[in-house]
Amino acid sequence: MTDGPRPTAAVAPHAAGPYSLLRWARSRDRALAERSAGLHAPNVDTAMRTLSRAADHGVLWWGVAGGVALFGTQARRGAVRGLVATALTSAVANGLLKPVFPRRRPPARIWRNPRRGVRMPTSSSFPSGHAASAAAFATGVALESPLAGAVVAPLAAAVAYSRVHNGVHWPSDVAVGAAVGAGIAIGTRRWWAVRSDDPAELGPQRDVPALPDGAGLLVLDNSGAGTASEIMERVRSLLPAATVVDLGGDEPFGQQFDAAIRRERPQAIGVCGGDGTVAAAAAAAVRHDLPLAVFAGGTLNHFARDAGATNVTDVAEAVTAGTALAVDLAEVRAAEHPERDENGNEQRLFVNTASLGGYPDAVRLRQRWEPRLGKWTAAALAMARVLRTAEPLHVTIDGRPTACWMLFVGNGRYSPGDQVPMNRPAMSGGVLDLRYLRADRRLSRTRLLGAALTGTLGTSRVYERNLVPAVAVTVAGPSVALATDGEADGDATAFEFRSCPRSLTVYRALPG
Structure with missing residues (x-):
């Protein structure tokens, strides 16, 4: 059964x-x-x-x-x-x-x-x-x-x-x-890094005057910059005792800054404008040993973002409370004009980047396309266009001869190190971020674009990157254009770049 x-x-x-x-x-x-x-x-x-x-x-x-x-x-x-x-x-x-x-x-x-x-x-x-x-x-x-x-x-x-x-x-x-x-x-x-909007690491805290309602602050306003008019309305509301000077005319900004500082004798200066205006104000602040308040009134505001100064209210509160941090700047000297720049100053300081070769053209194209396409896409397309028509630049970098398509010098450390630079994690430490695209390798342009698209720039033999305190660059042949902070600064054949650690004091809320 x-x-x-x-x-x-x-x-x-x-x-x-x-x-x-x-x-x-x-x-x-x-x-x-x-x-x-x-x-x-x-x-x-x-x-x-x-x-x-x-x-x-x-x-x-x-x-x-x-x-x-x-x-x-x-x-x-x-x-x-x-x-x-x-x-x-x-x-x-x-x-x-x-x-x-x-x-x-x-x-x-x-x-x-x-x-x-x-x-x-x-x-x-x-x-x-x-x-x-x-x-x-x-x-x-x-x-x-x-x-x-x-x-x-x-x-x-x-x-x-x-x-x-x-x-x-x-x-x-x-x-x-x-x-x-x-x-x-x-x-x-x-191959396309996500850009961080966190501010860069700055230097140590500095003792600066507290300026209630902005009394003793001279604000230099470039009303022709991106959003300067709107930003200045808020500055006037938050710091009603500040003295405001409008920039304009054909006189270089550096000379206008110097004249206004001598006339007003402020305890600190402020600036409202884009990166070019901020660079001129930073140089004036260093010359006159004054702290600087940055009010982001430009289109891209790279320095203000990295310095943690994009919020007008926060910067105004830092001015009122007297809190500030040290920031590194960078300097370039051209051999043809070793003693003075076009403003009559002995230094040519930059707050973001300097560039030679095709890089200035690529930066201009990128900045024109960036608002519509985003930074990485605009940078890649701009680089491709410039590389297609560029001629190799024969240079000697710290005594080593080479040929490159473009050369980039950043004030501070930029990130990522193996891709198109997108962020600046640090504006302290006394370093320059030196990068150049080599033209002395076989099929270098094709290899560059391939490495950029596959995210392998860091291991490519046509991409060089070093963190250095200073670098000397000599160009073989006719003078080439130098661009600092997106502005063309004239032509030369020999350049000396160096970091200026903690040379600028910027009003900012203290970290943490």
Whole structure:
């Protein structure tokens, strides 16, 4: 007598081998798809259909990017990164993964609501290109602007789900597609660093006069700079006792600064303008041994951002309280004019960068395109254009002959070290960040662009980077243009660069 068939114990998918695991995954896929198909919500059906169609060919994300870009610099950078990540993801998902991993679409259904569903695509179901693009865009935005990414994420999730809701993808297609898109977006950081908006590390605290209501502060206003007019309204409101002098005319700013300081005899000076104006004010502050308050009134405000002076209220409070930190500057001397610059001053100081060769042209192009494209994209396109037409610059760097396409000298340490410089983590330590692109290697331009696109500049033999306290550069041949802080400063054939540690005192709230 037999006991009859014994019941079969449930076996975990992983315990029964890969084929059972695959069968289990497919059954779950089908169950989730059927559960979605069983939902009866006409309004949701219409929304999912409309949303899915809007995302065809990435059209939706171009529109969203335009809206996101309106909400500040970080969001604008995120929009550009999101679109770049979307383009790369679309190429990988549709051009590579779908042909390699063919999969049938879910079987056609008779929907209770005729508005539900979209036309069934003929391509492979795996992975979902819509989900991949949605995740790539949302992740790219979030890398630059977490707040904007949080706003975009629900829309991206809705687009991804719409492909299951509309019956054109299995849930696993969507899950894998989203993972691919997010992974590619995160991978863009390897060759396009995420710029940090944290201020740089500055020097030690300095004793400076506290100026209640700005009494004793002379503010030099370049009203022609980006947002100077708007910023100066707030400065006047926060520091009503400050003396304001408008800059203008054909006289160099350095001479105007000197004349105003001699006339007003202030305890400190302030400046409202862009990086070029700030550089002139910094040089004047050093000449007259005065602390400097920086009010970011330019378009890009690189120095103000790195010095932690982008918030007008914070700077005004530092002036009132008398808190300040030391900052490194850098100096360049040209052999043709070793004793004086065009303003009649013995030093030519710069607060951000100096450059030779094609770099000044690349910087100008990058600054023109940066507000629309973001810094990295603009920098890459500008570099490509300049390299296409540039002639090699034959130079001797600290006694070593070489040829380069362009040469960059940064005041302080810039980051990343193996990519296009994006941030400045430190304006202290007495170092210059020297970088140049070598032209004395075979196929150097092609190798440079390839290394930049693959994130391998740091290991490329055509990219040199050193942190040095000083460097001497001699050019073989005719004079070349020198640019400091984005401004052309004249031509020469020999240049001496050196760091000036702790030479400037800047009003700023104390760290922590």
